[in-house]
Amino acid sequence: xxxxxxxxxxxVIEPRDARTQSAGVEPGYAQTEWRWPSQPLQRRPHTLxxxxxxxxxxxxxxxxxxxxxxxxAKRAIGQLIHLRTQVVDEDGAPVAxxxxxxxxxxxxxxxTHRNDSHDAPLxxxxxxxxxxxxxxxxxxxxxxxxxxxxxxxxxxxxxxPPHVHFSVWGRVWLSRLVTQMFFPGxxxxxxxxxxxxxxxxxxxxxxxxxxxxxxxxxENALVYEYRLVVRGxxxxxxxx
Amino acid sequence: MKRFVPTxxxxxxxxxxxxxxxxANDLTAFEGRPAKGEPLEITGRVVQADxxxxxxxxxxxxxxxxxxxxxxxxxxRYAQADPxxxxxxxxxxxxxxxxxxxxIRPGAYPGRAPHVNFLILYSGxxxxxxxxxxxxxxxxxxxxxxxxxxxxxxxxxxxxxAARYRFDIRLRGEGETPFFDD
Ligand SMILES: [Fe+2]
Numbered sequence: 001x002x003x004x005x006x007x008x009x010x011x012v013i014e015p016r017d018a019r020t021q022s023a024g025v026e027p028g029y030a031q032t033e034w035r036w037p038s039q040p041l042q043r044r045p046h047t048l049x050x051x052x053x054x055x056x057x058x059x060x061x062x063x064x065x066x067x068x069x070x071x072x073a074k075r076a077i078g079q080l081i082h083l084r085t086q087v088v089d090e091d092g093a094p095v096a097x098x099x100x101x102x103x104x105x106x107x108x109x110x111x112t113h114r115n116d117s118h119d120a121p122l123x124x125x126x127x128x129x130x131x132x133x134x135x136x137x138x139x140x141x142x143x144x145x146x147x148x149x150x151x152x153x154x155x156x157x158x159x160x161p162p163h164v165h166f167s168v169w170g171r172v173w174l175s176r177l178v179t180q181m182f183f184p185g186x187x188x189x190x191x192x193x194x195x196x197x198x199x200x201x202x203x204x205x206x207x208x209x210x211x212x213x214x215x216x217x218x219e220n221a222l223v224y225e226y227r228l229v230v231r232g233x234x235x236x237x238x239x240x
Numbered sequence: 241m242k243r244f245v246p247t248x249x250x251x252x253x254x255x256x257x258x259x260x261x262x263x264a265n266d267l268t269a270f271e272g273r274p275a276k277g278e279p280l281e282i283t284g285r286v287v288q289a290d291x292x293x294x295x296x297x298x299x300x301x302x303x304x305x306x307x308x309x310x311x312x313x314x315x316x317r318y319a320q321a322d323p324x325x326x327x328x329x330x331x332x333x334x335x336x337x338x339x340x341x342x343x344i345r346p347g348a349y350p351g352r353a354p355h356v357n358f359l360i361l362y363s364g365x366x367x368x369x370x371x372x373x374x375x376x377x378x379x380x381x382x383x384x385x386x387x388x389x390x391x392x393x394x395x396x397x398x399x400x401x402a403a404r405y406r407f408d409i410r411l412r413g414e415g416e417t418p419f420f421d422d
Contacts, residue, residue, distance in 0.1 A: 007316060007351075013422055020245050022366035031364025034288040035411045041421030044385045047352055050422065052312035053302060054328035059271075060264045061330070092243040103257055111255040129257040165253060167361075172314075173302045174422050178361055178368060180250045197366055198248040207248055229244040 009051040012235045013174040014090075022197035028156055029193045046174070053173040056133075057099045064131040068144035076126035078107030078145030080221040083209070087138040087168055089175070090233040094138030098230075101167035102142055103129040109148030109162075118150050143221070149188055161188030161195070170230030177230045182208045249367035252298060256361075261298050261332030267325065267343040275325035277306025277344035281404045282356065282373070282397065285337045289413040293337025298361040299409075300330045301341060308349030317349075345375070353378035360409065369419045373397050373407045382420075391418045 024036035044050075054060070070076050087098040105111050105128065110120040112128045126145065134140050147162045161182060168177040182189055189195055189208065198204045209224035217223035268279045286297045304310050305325040309317045312327075331339040346354045353374060360369040372382055374396050386392045394417055397405035409417050 009314070011314070016421065017245060021248055022250070024366055026366060029364070032366060034290065035294075035362065035364045036366065037369070037416055037419050038289075038412050039416055039418070042386050042418050044382045044420050044422070046422065047381065048310060048315060048349075049302070049304070049352060049355065049357060049382075052310040052314050054326065055312060057328060060326055060328060061260070062263070088244060090242050090244050090246060101260060103255070103260075105255075113255040113257065115254055129260065131260075165256070167252075172312075173357060173359075174370075176300075176359060176368060177247060178249060178252055179247050180253075194250050194366075197250070203245060203248050206245075207250075227244075227247075229247045231246045233242050 007048055008235070009046070010235055011051060011172060011232055013046060013051070013172070013231050014233070019200040020198060020203035026193055026197050030154060030156065050174050051172050053171065053175065054169065056097065057169055058131065058133055061099070061131060063133070064129060066130050066132045066140070066142055068126065068128060068130055068142065070125045074125045076106065076145045077123050078126075081144060081146050082217050082221050082223045083142040083144065083164065083181070084212070084223060084225045085140045085142070085228060087134050087140070087170070087228045087230060089170060089230055094136070095134065095170055095230060096136045096138060098134040098138055099131070099169045100134060100140055101129070101131050102164060104144070104147040104164040105150055107145050107148050109150030117153070120148070120150070146183070156193070158191060158193055159188050161186045161192050166228060168228050168230060171232050175230040175232045177228060179207065179228070181226050183224070184208050184211055251363055251366050252361040254363040256296070256298060258296060258332070261296060261330065264329050265331035265341050267327070267329045267341065270324045270326045273324040275305065275344050276322045277325070277347070279342065279403060280345050281340060281342055282407055283338060283340040283404070284407040284409060286333050286339065286360070286409045286411065287337055288411050291413065293335075294333060294362060295335045295337065297333040297337070297339070298330065299332070299339050300328065300359040300361075301343070302328050302357040303343065303355070304346040304349065306344050306347050308347030308354075351381070353380040353383065355380065355382070358409070365411075369411070370422065371395065371409065371417055371419050373405075375405065386418050394418055
């Protein structure tokens with residue numbers, strides 16, 4: 001029997017760069033002060049347990065259709081868009097077969113969710129959630145409608161810009177990524193408490209999708225391109 | 241060679257589809273076939289700074305099978321992994337803040353004591369939190385990394401009878417659970 005105590009991973013996770021990630025507690029976002037730990041986070045060695053992970057979670061979670069816009073009489077209201085997404089790791093290597101969950105509000109800024117009390121209409125033809133598997137090149141294309149902005153509740157009352165939520169499984173347990181994608185040119189992007197929690201301006205820009213030239217997609221849809229980078233890279237081979 | 245910086249993590253938000261949190265909290269069987277080992281229930285309550293319970297917190301776990309093998313080809317013993325143990329699961333808390341997993345007691349393997357990895361996602365949590373549940377006090381490189389040492393006992397689940405463990409998670413405040421940054 002091999003001894004994992006001497007096991008060397010071919011894949012490594014390096015510490016987060018603090019400027020490219022939220023600090024946890026965000027001024028002007030009261031919930032973060034109730035929920036983010038007050039004590040410094042602990043450092044741990046990475047062992048087999050953290051550097052392995054589920055290989056195909058969609059064997060456990062049922063896939064949900066990858067077309068949120070609908071067809072014909074069942075078409076959802078809103079601007080038709082295609083989201084062309086690629087899941088890669090820090091080496092730029094595509095994560096083949098990556099599982100991805102996607103959810104977003106309807107064109108009026110309302111979620112199909114019982115906790116959403118925003119005064120905006122539901123769309124009977126829009127469900128707003130998909131679960132998909134990336135192809136061998138880590139790519140997913142989702143046909144949907146552009147979400148609307150919506151106000152946050154509570155004392156802060158800022159408006160969330162249009163955004164799409166993503167939940168992604170990378171190669172290992174520590175590669176899990178939950179994030180939100182934003183749209184270019186939206187004035188609300190500048191004041192959003194979630195997007196601006198990312199302090200590094202370049203890292204923030206990478207959270208905004210790119211509108212492709214209008215000749216790139218089907219006649220009736222705008223196409224946005226977006227890259228999701230999950231944590232992890234190949235270990236540098238040891239010198240002989 | 242590294243080319244990209246990992247995407248900034250952001251909160252799950254209050255509107256994670258409720259149905260996405262359901263249906264994956266029983267790891268004792270896979271595709272209808274029972275996993276090898278001792279079935280267990282792991283349950284607990286998730287609370288915030290003022291002690292109030294949190295509804296619809298998403299928890300995910302990752303653990304080895306009864307023989308201490310992970311269902312991942314990166315595990316050197318992967319060929320002997322239990323084909324009926326998936327190793328990964330997801331649960332969501334109810335209105336009382338309670339989550340429940342049914343799983344198999346993970347085996348020990350050289351270098352680590354039996355443990356279950358936890359990942360927590362929630363509205364107002366700007367990025368994922370990770371912690372680890374142990375079944376008893378043991379020598380373990382991750383448990384021993386927790387400082388000050390007095391906090392380590394917070395990662396040890398309370399046995400509630402033979403097949404039930406309680407692992408409460410306090411995000412912030414008195415009795416705060418230790419969380420890991422990686
Ligand atoms: Fe949202």
